[in-house]
Amino acid sequence: MGNRTDKVRFNVRGKIFETSTATTLATECRNSMFGAMFDDAWKLQPRESVNEEEYFIDRDPDCFSVLLNLLGTGGLDVPSNVPEKLLYREAHYYGLLDHVRKAKWGEFDSNRLSLAHTVSGRVPNDCEVISASPDGGCAVAHGGVVRVYDWMLEEHPTLNLDYQRVNDIGWIDSDNIVITVRQNLSRGVGGMGIFSSSTGELKHRFQLTDGKDQVKGFTAGVLCLNSEGKIFANCKDTDKEGIGVWDQATEKQINFFESFDGSCLDNVLKIQWLDASNCLFVYGVADNQSHINLLDFRDKNMVWSWPDDTKPSQSSYVQDIIPMEEINSICVVDLYGTLGFLDLRGTKQSVRWNSNREGKIVNSYSYHPKLKFHGGQLFCSKDDNISVYCDALDQWVSTSSLERSQGGLIRDFSIGGDRLFALLSEKNVFDVWETPSAPII
Known part of the structure; x- marks a missing residue:
């Protein structure tokens, strides 16, 4: 990950999210958009900010919150105000459908x-x-x-x-x-x-x-x-x-x-x-x-x-x-x-x-x-x-x-x-x- 700090900020249509798990996101979500964000090989530049790196994402903030929580906890907690179809479309955009599927049902037993x-x-x-x-x-x-x-x-x-x-x-x-x-x-x-x-x-x-x-x-x-x-x-x-x-x-x-x-x-x-x-x-x-x-x-x-x-x-x-x-x-x-x-x-x-x-x-x-x-x-x-x-x-x-x-x-x-x-x-x-x-x- 180069010299990139592990703490990052996301600006999702004006709603700010902070996480201290950038390395985890890049490692466990290698094939997702987060993997591209935090892999130096992609050379993706954040939006300039006064104190910390901030990435602007023009997507639904409520779905982003659910998916970020999923990556942090492994659990899928969908609020009543978030339509499931919208969540799945957003998960597809971020490259996280596999994570959502695994959270909905476990490995075949x-x-x-x-x-x-x-x-x-x-x-x-x-x-x-x-x-x-x-x-x-x-x-x-x-x-x-x-x-x-x-x-x-x-x-x-x-x-x-x-x-x-x-x-x-x-x-x-x-x-x-x-x-x-x-x-x-x-x-x-x-x-x-x-x-x-x-x-x-x-x-x-x-x-x-x-x-x-x-x-x-x-x-x-x-x-x-x-x-x-x-x-x-x-x-x-x-x-x-x-x-x-x-x-x-x-x-x-x-x-x-x-x-x-x-x-x-x-x-x-x-x-x-x-x-x-x-x-x-x-x-x-x-x-x-x-x-x-x-x-x-x-x-x-x-x-x-x-x-x-x-x-x-x-x-x-x-x-x-x-x-x-x-x-x-x-x-x-x-x-x-x-x-x-x-x-x-x-x-x-x-x-x-x-x-x-x-x-x-x-x-x-x-x-x-x-x-x-x-x-x-x-x-x-x-x-x-x-x-x-x-x-x-x-x-x-x-x-x-x-x-x-x-x-x-x-x-x-x-x-x-x-x-x-x-x-x-x-x-x-x-x-x-x-x-x-x-x-x-």
Whole structure:
């Protein structure tokens, strides 16, 4: 900070604020406006004053007071005369939105989650997919449209997919969404595109080619993104089906794979990139049997698969599958809602089922159980609740349960931005679960 004194004065539209924490502001708010003010590299000059440095800021003084107090105490105390929307806009201007979010809810703790909001949809029984954004907002697919909510749960302009049904939603960042849709043969359209989360504008429509011909319209199914800027999507047209790979930076297709050394890439239901293995996890169903392939794109090789030929019947009970690369395991859930596990390092193996099988099949009117793995814990939806599991002496045990507020059974759920979003069947209601912030002592 050079020779700059630690005591500074702010003149915010004529209202004077003094603080003796300039060094703290610059250190803890490096990416904010305060970091620029007190970093000598920016050479930002204060307004001349007789006794001390004074910075003039032409913004709302009441919001400034709240934010300055937040930086000093870690607590967010908003007076009744300060509208929350105005405060958030001011926090965005100063580069302090992350501080405000952390003050509103704590770091994600699945065993302390509390139902914070319930948001009603518009069209009943027409919604299947919900996807959490990196900053705590979400996107919900309603047939041929996607409704986007920011972290304040304010709805942005609707993304209209020209009456094509949405298959999957992914987030490049908080401002850009990737959406896959089914092909409409009569219209000759379908595929995958990048949209602005704030305006709903289509920024880019991806093209698909098999290396020879460009496919004008295709169905894009499940997708995933990796940390190296690649987008993977299950794609098919009238002649072929496989996995397409695109580069986020150039928005160009860089590969397409129809098969991998005997692997099955038909009817794919989930794909996920595994960073440590540098492989793509593929889960699908063929001939009423679930199958898992682990694909290495570097040498076009299938490095792991399940089931083996001697145990195909086990896979017919599987309803969802999730890889847990951190512990070299794969979790499956059956039609009883029971968890089972496979060792990623093993071959020719059977599922090791949890011992607490209830013996009761999920009701026929229910949605299939779904799995998520987050922060070393498993989440499994069943009927109208989500159970949270942790590994205890090689046995996964339930540590908490999230019950629905209203709106029917759980269709889908997603975790991101330190929130859990649960999409319910009736009227497309979704619940928002947050970890309460710790009390300020």
